[in-house]
Amino acid sequence: MKVPMLDLNAQYEPLMADIRAALDKVFEEHHYIMGSQVKALEERVQEYLGIKHAIGCASGTDALVLAIKALGIGDGDEVITTPFTFFATASSIWRNHAKPIFVDIDPKTFNLDPQKIEAAITPRTKAIMPVHLFGQCSDMQAIMEIAKKHNLKVIEDNAQGIGSTWNGQMSCSFGDIGTLSFFPSKNLGAMGDAGMCLTNSDDLAAKLRQLRVHGENPKYYHKWVGLNSRLDTMQAAILLVKLEALAAWSDARRANAAFYDEALAGIADLQTPYIHPQALTIYNQYTLITSRRDALMKHLQDSGIGCAIYYPMPLHLQECFAQLGYKAGDLPIAEKLAGQVLSIPIYPELSHDMKQYVADCIREFFA
Ligand SMILES: *Cc1c(COP(=O)(O)O)cnc(C)c1O
Numbered sequence: 001m002k003v004p005m006l007d008l009n010a011q012y013e014p015l016m017a018d019i020r021a022a023l024d025k026v027f028e029e030h031h032y033i034m035g036s037q038v039k040a041l042e043e044r045v046q047e048y049l050g051i052k053h054a055i056g057c058a059s060g061t062d063a064l065v066l067a068i069k070a071l072g073i074g075d076g077d078e079v080i081t082t083p084f085t086f087f088a089t090a091s092s093i094w095r096n097h098a099k100p101i102f103v104d105i106d107p108k109t110f111n112l113d114p115q116k117i118e119a120a121i122t123p124r125t126k127a128i129m130p131v132h133l134f135g136q137c138s139d140m141q142a143i144m145e146i147a148k149k150h151n152l153k154v155i156e157d158n159a160q161g162i163g164s165t166w167n168g169q170m171s172c173s174f175g176d177i178g179t180l181s182f183f184p185s186k187n188l189g190a191m192g193d194a195g196m197c198l199t200n201s202d203d204l205a206a207k208l209r210q211l212r213v214h215g216e217n218p219k220y221y222h223k224w225v226g227l228n229s230r231l232d233t234m235q236a237a238i239l240l241v242k243l244e245a246l247a248a249w250s251d252a253r254r255a256n257a258a259f260y261d262e263a264l265a266g267i268a269d270l271q272t273p274y275i276h277p278q279a280l281t282i283y284n285q286y287t288l289i290t291s292r293r294d295a296l297m298k299h300l301q302d303s304g305i306g307c308a309i310y311y312p313m314p315l316h317l318q319e320c321f322a323q324l325g326y327k328a329g330d331l332p333i334a335e336k337l338a339g340q341v342l343s344i345p346i347y348p349e350l351s352h353d354m355k356q357y358v359a360d361c362i363r364e365f366f367a
Pocket of ligand 1 (some may be wrong): 194257
């Protein structure tokens with residue numbers, strides 16, 4: 001049996017007729033930049049997440065760059081974030097000439113540890129940027145309390161967590177701005193790149209809408225230097241079709257996780273994902289922890305099972321950030337987990353037999 005890490009063919013098959021019809025409509029209208037589908041998608045996402053403003057843009061990375069710009073964060077400012085995330089979280093700070101300050105993570109949830117944030121705050125700190133990693137919302141109650149106390153902005157990098165909640169409240173609705181990615185492997189993926197900013201602030205929404213079109217308002221008059229970062233009309237048309245399936249997909253991922261949780265319980269050197277009681281996760285990834293990670297990975301690959309390491313190198317140790325001055329040992333939890341994590345297939349279309357096969361192969365390895 002073969003079990004891929006993700007099966008886009010299975011995901012798209014039931015939707016292709018609707019997607020083709022939606023694209024045909026775009027081809028009839030020829031309104032490829034900021035067509036009506038972009039606004040329709042923004043309105044649908046606002047409704048889905050219960051947040052006042054959605055501003056589409058070209059990628060999840062650009063959503064972060066735009067969010068930092070909109071909050072006026074730049075030269076010499078510091079932004080506290082996690083080292084255990086996709087590169088774009090920190091590069092978006094760097095690209096705005098601000099400085100990423102990495103704080104270690106909670107070893108159980110993989111998310112920024114709120115108890116370690118205050119020690120990293122300096123007079124230059126402007127914002128905290130938590131990531132809702134693998135689909136699990138960070139402890140936003142604790143993070144917002146710290147932000148309020150120190151008068152800091154909060155940007156939620158929610159590229160992996162659309163529809164996740166903390167204490168029943170939707171991710172992206174806690175901070176000043178939340179961001180989404182529609183990269184094809186995210187829970188709601190486009191057929192290309194796309195992203196979005198979410199905010200309840202009228203002022204920030206207006207500024208984000210200007211920043212995504214070169215900072216212009218009115219046309220050809222520029223108050224700021226913005227980006228060319230619009231959400232493509234074709235991608236919006238596709239995402240509008242797919243958004244209708246998202247809630248069911250998230251349920252299916254949680255059901256798959258429940259299956260693995262039970263099937264993989266009780267193995268000494270294997271930890272299944274810990275989900276905080278206050279969190280509702282959407283399982284963008286199902287990530288195991290074991291000291292025998294590399295050998296397990298090889299065993300699964302040899303058995304025809306896709307798996308992946310998210311992430312093998314924490315961001316504070318990346319070559320491009322050498323001038324920040326971090327060294328091995330500075331953030332021990334992130335560094336240790338980078339050597340022990342392995343994500344296995346969790347996508348909604350997994351069959352019972354596939355899940356059973358994955359679980360059997362893992363049990364066989366540890367037996
Ligand atoms: C995917 C991802 C991004 C970037 O999104 P793109 O759409 O690929 O630019 C940013 N942050 C995190 C945590 C991600 O997983």
